[in-house]
Amino acid sequence: MDGETKGIGSSGSALGALLGGAAIPVSATGVLAIDLGALAANYRMLRGLASPAECAAVVKSDGYGVGAVEAGRVLAAEGCRSFFVATPGEAASLRSALPEATIYALDGLLPGSGGHFKAHRLRPVLGSIAEIEEWSAFCGSEGVERPAAIHIDTGINRLGLKADEQRHLLANRKLMNGFGLSLIMSHLACADTPDHPKNSAQRADFTEFCAQFRRTPLSLANSAGIFLGADFHFDLVRPGIALYGGNPFAARPNPMTPVVRLYARILQIGEADAGETVGYGASLELQRRTRYATVSVGYADGYFRKLGSSNGQRGAIGWLDGRPLPILGRVSMDLAVFDITDLPEASAQRGGFVELIGPHFTVDDAAGLAGTIGYEILTSLGSRSTRVYLGAGGAAQSG
Ligand SMILES: *Cc1c(COP(=O)(O)O)cnc(C)c1O
Numbered sequence: 001m002d003g004e005t006k007g008i009g010s011s012g013s014a015l016g017a018l019l020g021g022a023a024i025p026v027s028a029t030g031v032l033a034i035d036l037g038a039l040a041a042n043y044r045m046l047r048g049l050a051s052p053a054e055c056a057a058v059v060k061s062d063g064y065g066v067g068a069v070e071a072g073r074v075l076a077a078e079g080c081r082s083f084f085v086a087t088p089g090e091a092a093s094l095r096s097a098l099p100e101a102t103i104y105a106l107d108g109l110l111p112g113s114g115g116h117f118k119a120h121r122l123r124p125v126l127g128s129i130a131e132i133e134e135w136s137a138f139c140g141s142e143g144v145e146r147p148a149a150i151h152i153d154t155g156i157n158r159l160g161l162k163a164d165e166q167r168h169l170l171a172n173r174k175l176m177n178g179f180g181l182s183l184i185m186s187h188l189a190c191a192d193t194p195d196h197p198k199n200s201a202q203r204a205d206f207t208e209f210c211a212q213f214r215r216t217p218l219s220l221a222n223s224a225g226i227f228l229g230a231d232f233h234f235d236l237v238r239p240g241i242a243l244y245g246g247n248p249f250a251a252r253p254n255p256m257t258p259v260v261r262l263y264a265r266i267l268q269i270g271e272a273d274a275g276e277t278v279g280y281g282a283s284l285e286l287q288r289r290t291r292y293a294t295v296s297v298g299y300a301d302g303y304f305r306k307l308g309s310s311n312g313q314r315g316a317i318g319w320l321d322g323r324p325l326p327i328l329g330r331v332s333m334d335l336a337v338f339d340i341t342d343l344p345e346a347s348a349q350r351g352g353f354v355e356l357i358g359p360h361f362t363v364d365d366a367a368g369l370a371g372t373i374g375y376e377i378l379t380s381l382g383s384r385s386t387r388v389y390l391g392a393g394g395a396a397q398s399g
Contacts, residue, residue: 034259
């Protein structure tokens with residue numbers, strides 16, 4: 001950190017300067033800083049691994065929390081042509097931002113929703129014979145062969161045609177006469193565990209079904225699937241988490257560049273004596289006279305309750321001016337308390353920012369402590385925070 005600045009604990013303008021000139025609104029309590037340059041770099045890395053397959057992007061759940069529209073624009077500028085979201089509603093929002101892109105909705109066709117897909121030029125991922133029949137009939141009623149993907153289930157038992165439906169479809173191909181089959185896909189259950197035998201079993205079932213379709217593009221790999229090697233790439237790969245800097249593996253180091261950092265304001269600074277307790281449930285008794293900072297972040301911001309501490313149980317670490325601030329007691333809905341006893345007094349001031357997720361305490365560190373995965377942390381952050389976008393050529397913007 002620049003020795004001339006007082007540090008991000010002093011004010012919003014200091015955080016703004018650290019973030020490359022971003023304007024931090026005076027009303028912002030939490031700031032989710034999103035590095036669009038890192039997002040673009042992750043995309044280029046995955047595309048390089050998957051080449052010559054097409055590298056699409058999964059931007060469901062508002063781009064895993066970073067903003068589907070902002071992420072989509074950056075990825076499109078990198079050359080990404082195909083995007084996947086979960087819901088038809090997400091797909092329509094993305095369409096307004098990306099008029100040229102191919103957009104698939106993984107949830108498929110909801111009953112009676114053909115008109116929605118037509119109006120926004122979206123492609124449903126059809127996961128059952130019923131959906132295939134409905135899309136065919138919808139297209140047939142207008143005499144227009146609109147494109148759609150079909151999803152076959154090769155063992156995750158979630159969405160997709162089961163084995164009996166796959167046989168039925170192969171024996172009744174005219175079911176698909178009404179529409180243009182643009183992609184056949186399936187989804188891996190255990191790609192984050194490269195040695196899992198289910199990976200090759202699913203791949204074998206996928207290959208066997210797809211052998212009946214000579215000219216249709218095929219897709220099997222999510223982020224982790226890309227790292228399983230060229231046998232899993234087929235014609236198009238569908239990374240999500242790795243684009244956003246999350247670890248695609250369950251038990252290997254993270255090869256991706258981090259994309260998000262979370263900061264929140266110091267609302268109040270206080271002191272308490274040894275023997276006093278902090279927070280709900282009085283779960284943490286102070287061992288020394290302690291200076292603490294009460295920070296505007298809680299479980300409603302995606303800062304999970306499991307990140308708190310109690311007697312004998314360490315919790316998350318906040319950071320300020322390069323120094324660690326152990327969390328004190330439970331995380332509540334809107335607040336968490338950090339130990340600033342060892343911090344120079346000038347570093348922490350009312351209105352200043354503490355780094356909660358970033359290079360020192362990562363999304364994956366938070367996930368490990370909270371007993372979950374980076375996906376859940378990422379998609380939970382930012383609902384209440386002010387998103388500030390950095391990098392990818394432009395000046396920082398908040399939105
Ligand atoms: C979410 C999802 C992806 C992306 O998975 P990641 O593990 O985030 O890369 C790909 N395909 C399907 C069907 C999905 O639901």
